[in-house]
Amino acid sequence: MNPFTYVRATEASGAIRALGRDGHFLAGGTNLIDLMKMGIVTPEKLVDITHLPLKHISRTPSGLSIGALCTNSEVADHPLVLKHYPLLSMAFNAGASPQLRNMATVGGNMMQRTRCPYFFDTALPCNKRVPGSGCGALQGYNRMHAIFGASDQCIAVNPSDMSIALTALEATVHIQGARGGRILPFADFHRLPGDTPEKDNVLEPGELITSLTLPLPAFPDHVHYLKIRDRSSYAFALVSVAAALQLDGGNVRAVRLVMGGVAHKPWRLGAAEDFLRGKPATVGNFRQAAYLAMQGAKAYAYNQFKLTLAPNAIVQALKTASGVTA
Amino acid sequence: MADNSDNQSHEEDLEHSTRRGFFKQSTAFGAIALTPAALVRAAEHQWDEKIADAFEKMPLNIEVNGVKHSLKVEPRTTLLDLLREQLDLTGTKKGCDRGQCGACTVHVNGVRINSCLSLAVSNEGKKITTIEGLAVGDNLHPMQDAFIRHDGFQCGYCTSGQIMSAVALVKEGRTHSREQISEFMSGNICRCGAYSNIVKAIEDVKNNGL
Numbered sequence: 057m058n059p060f061t062y063v064r065a066t067e068a069s070g071a072i073r074a075l076g077r078d079g080h081f082l083a084g085g086t087n088l089i090d091l092m093k094m095g096i097v098t099p100e101k102l103v104d105i106t107h108l109p110l111k112h113i114s115r116t117p118s119g120l121s122i123g124a125l126c127t128n129s130e131v132a133d134h135p136l137v138l139k140h141y142p143l144l145s146m147a148f149n150a151g152a153s154p155q156l157r158n159m160a161t162v163g164g165n166m167m168q169r170t171r172c173p174y175f176f177d178t179a180l181p182c183n184k185r186v187p188g189s190g191c192g193a194l195q196g197y198n199r200m201h202a203i204f205g206a207s208d209q210c211i212a213v214n215p216s217d218m219s220i221a222l223t224a225l226e227a228t229v230h231i232q233g234a235r236g237g238r239i240l241p242f243a244d245f246h247r248l249p250g251d252t253p254e255k256d257n258v259l260e261p262g263e264l265i266t267s268l269t270l271p272l273p274a275f276p277d278h279v280h281y282l283k284i285r286d287r288s289s290y291a292f293a294l295v296s297v298a299a300a301l302q303l304d305g306g307n308v309r310a311v312r313l314v315m316g317g318v319a320h321k322p323w324r325l326g327a328a329e330d331f332l333r334g335k336p337a338t339v340g341n342f343r344q345a346a347y348l349a350m351q352g353a354k355a356y357a358y359n360q361f362k363l364t365l366a367p368n369a370i371v372q373a374l375k376t377a378s379g380v381t382a
Numbered sequence: 383m384a385d386n387s388d389n390q391s392h393e394e395d396l397e398h399s400t401r402r403g404f405f406k407q408s409t410a411f412g413a414i415a416l417t418p419a420a421l422v423r424a425a426e427h428q429w430d431e432k433i434a435d436a437f438e439k440m441p442l443n444i445e446v447n448g449v450k451h452s453l454k455v456e457p458r459t460t461l462l463d464l465l466r467e468q469l470d471l472t473g474t475k476k477g478c479d480r481g482q483c484g485a486c487t488v489h490v491n492g493v494r495i496n497s498c499l500s501l502a503v504s505n506e507g508k509k510i511t512t513i514e515g516l517a518v519g520d521n522l523h524p525m526q527d528a529f530i531r532h533d534g535f536q537c538g539y540c541t542s543g544q545i546m547s548a549v550a551l552v553k554e555g556r557t558h559s560r561e562q563i564s565e566f567m568s569g570n571i572c573r574c575g576a577y578s579n580i581v582k583a584i585e586d587v588k589n590n591g592l
Contacts, residue, residue, distance in 0.1 A: 062440055062457035062503055082504065089460070089499045090480055102457070104504050153569025154554075155487055155496045155547065289568035 057092045061101045065108060068232050072262055074103045081105045081264060083125060084159040086152070087168040095178055096169075096185060110163075110266055113137070119271040124163030124264075128218065129154065131162060140274040143300050146281035147221035153290050163265035166219060166229070166245060169256065170212035170320075171292050172201065183209045184253045191253075199358040200294065203366065204319040210253030211356060214246055214321055215292050221281060223322035224298040224312040227270050233263040242268070246321035253320075275300035275312065280377035282369055283316075293317035295366045297373035301337070306380075308332045308341075313349065313374075318366060325349040328370065337378045339371065346370035440503045446471065447515030455502045462486045462497035465512060473513035473542050477571075484570035487543040488512050494550035496569075513542035516549065524591070525549050528583035536574035544570045548584050557588040 063079075065071030071081065079101035082088060091097040110123040113134050120136055131137055132148035148157060151165075160168075169175065174182045174192035181190035193201055193211050201211040219242070227242040246257045259265070278301040285291040296316035302309040311332045313325040328345035335341050346367035355363050375381055439454040446469060455464060462479070465471045465488070474497060477485030481499040488497045489511040516523035525545050528534070535541040547570045551557060556566040563581050572580065 057458045059438075060457060062501070064503075064506070082501070085501060085504065086481055086496070086499050089501065093479065102501075104501075106504060153484065153496075154551070154556075154566050155484060155494050155569045156481060156499075158493045159495045159499065289565050 057089075058095070058098045060099050062104065063101060064104045068105075068108055068110070068264055068266060071103050071105050071108060072232065072234050072264055074101075075262055076101055077261075079103055083161040083164040084127065085164075086156050086160045087164065091169060094176060096176065105264070112267075116269060119269055119274070122162055122268045122270070124266050124268070125161050128152070128157040128160045128162065128165060132157065140272070140276055141221075141225055141270055142277075143224060143275060143279040143281055143298055144218070144221045144270075146279070147217040147298060150281055150283040150293075150296070151217035162218070162268060165216055166257070166265060167259075168214075168216055171215045172212035173197070175212060184212060184249075184256075187252070187254045194356070197358055198356040200292070200317070201356060201359050202319050203353045203355050203359060203362050204315075204323050205248045206320065206354070207249045207251065207253070209251055210249035210320065212249070212253070213317055213319060214256070215317075216322075217281070217283065217293065217296060217316060219246065220296055220298045220314050220316040220322045222268065222270075223324055224300050224314040225270050225274065226312070227268050229265060230267045230269065231259065231263050232266050233260060237266070243322070243324060249320045256320075273302075275302060275310075278303055278377050278379070280373045282373040282376065284365060284369055295362055295369045297366075297369045299370075299373040299377040301374070301377050303337055303378060306336050306338075308335055308337050313345070313370065315349070315366065315370070318353075318362065325370070327351065332374075337374075337380045339375060339380060339382055342371045342374040342380075343367075345374070442503055442505070443507055444502070444505055445509045447510070447512060457501065457503050459502045460498055461488070461490075461500040461502045461505055461510070464502040465497065465510070471512050471514050475539055475542055477540065477543070482571070483540070483543075484547060485540050485543040487546040487570065489546060489550060492550075492553075494547050511546075513546060516545070523549065524587050525552070525583070528586045529580070532579045532583040532586060533576070534580040534583040535572070535576050540570060540572045540574075544572065544580055548580070548587070551584065552588055557584060560585070 063074045065074055078099055080099040082102040082104045083106055110125040112123045113126060114121050122131055128148045132145045138145050172193055174180045175184050180192045183191050191210055198211060202213050222242045229240050229242055229245050231238050280299050283293050283296040285293055293316050298314045300312040311329050313328050315323040328349040331348050332345045349370055350367050353363055439456055442453045442455045444451050462476055465474050474488055475485040477483035479498045481496045486496055486498040487494050490508050525548050529545055547567060551566050557563055560581055563584050
């Protein structure tokens with residue numbers, strides 16, 4: 057790990073001021089410290105933000121507000137989250153390990169980098185790590201990689217389970233910068249790689265995520281987070297599906313579908329949602345929705361299996377969420 | 383003893399001169415970008431090593447197994463390395479050092495975490511419990527006792543992490559089924575494959591109390 061200056065901040069504006077040009081905010085550290093040990097991130101300064109007062113989980117008139125420094129397990133286990141947003145708890149508990157969830161924060165989870173092996177190996181080319189060096193995964197071992205929204209510069213996927221659920225729940229991100237705050241839809245926070253894969257999200261230098269808000273009405277039941285991985289726990293997703301339904305009799309009144317493990321950002325299945333809305337919740341309709349969701353998918357040498365796995369996972373998640381099996 | 387202390391001071395001198403040399407080289411070869419500004423200044427002005435030390439090290443007040451420590455730590459030091467290298471508490475193991483195996487699991491303010499991914503300085507004012515802090519005198523903690531009775535290990539390298547995680551698991555109430563125990567123990571890898579006996583030990587403690 058490279059030497060760095062360590063600064064402990066006590067309020068958000070002070071943390072932003074202290075950051076400087078090459079500084080990084082340090083929260084749970086579960087991703088950043090790992091990346092620093094690997095020499096992938098080499099900050100001159102770490103600004104420890106864990107003492108900032110951003111640890112609330114509270115009701116608001118329009119829903120729920122979650123401080124960016126709440127740990128993943130604090131949110132996953134919170135009674136209001138379990139009651140109104142069980143999809144979020146399921147997604148959290150599908151990610152990492154209990155120890156990591158006790159450390160990792162909500163804001164940090166949004167900032168975690170891809171697990172692409174070419175990003176993690178400093179001996180190999182990676183446009184995300186060293187812009188212009190090339191994409192090792194494109195012609196390499198790309199089993200974990202994207203099937204949607206990739207570019208010829210980067211085919212990495214975002215590893216966050218939490219972000220898949222937050223996209224489905226249409227959360228809002230609250231950000232503070234040196235010149236004030238801004239608010240944006242969670243779905244607009246992460247970005248596709250395009251020609252600048254080094255940018256995972258739209259956060260500007262010096263900006264700090266302060267909180268998330270989750271709207272009501274929520275999806276208190278008929279939800280499922282299905283995560284397909286190489287072992288039954290503690291692994292990153294090959295494909296994951298967040299499914300949330302409101303059912304009216306046997307009909308789909310409202311639906312949200314988002315996939316993980318398939319793109320550089322949470323991949324919302326708008327065409328599938330549009331198809332299902334107002335239709336009977338049947339396995340036949342779930343299959344048609346999955347078919348529509350897969351239009352435009354593109355696989356590489358080693359992730360062809362995702363073209364079959366992903367639609368099957370969509371159908372299975374909808375079946376589990378709805379309780380409909382026929 | 384005299385020889386030892388001579389050796390020690392000799393080693394310290396060596397270490398200091400090496401470090402001083404590094405500063406000079408850093409400046410000479412322009413590797414300034416990789417060095418904190420304070421260190422670069424110290425090197426440029428050829429300040430005394432002690433001043434450089436003051437820039438390098440941070441004060442840390444931390445309580446480990448009920449004992450309060452006021453320490454100076456280099457910001458890069460992880461909680462795991464602090465425990466093992468500075469406090470000689472080597473019961474906590476370094477496995478992957480990447481947050482993937484759970485061998486380094488300790489409790490911070492009663493919550494289980496991976497000490498390899500936590501900077502020591504970010505634990506200011508916190509209470510740490512390690513495997514050495516579980517037993518009361520010669521009386522093993524019930525979880526330690528259960529691991530022995532159920533043969534919950536083979537080589538033993540992961541065991542302190544497994545036990546720390548298991549103690550937290552029971553307190554969290556995640557022991558409703560074997561499946562739940564396995565799921566919420568998944569952050570602790572055992573390459574010998576003692577999992578079934580680990581689950582039995584945890585069920586035993588759950589049924590008979592911590």
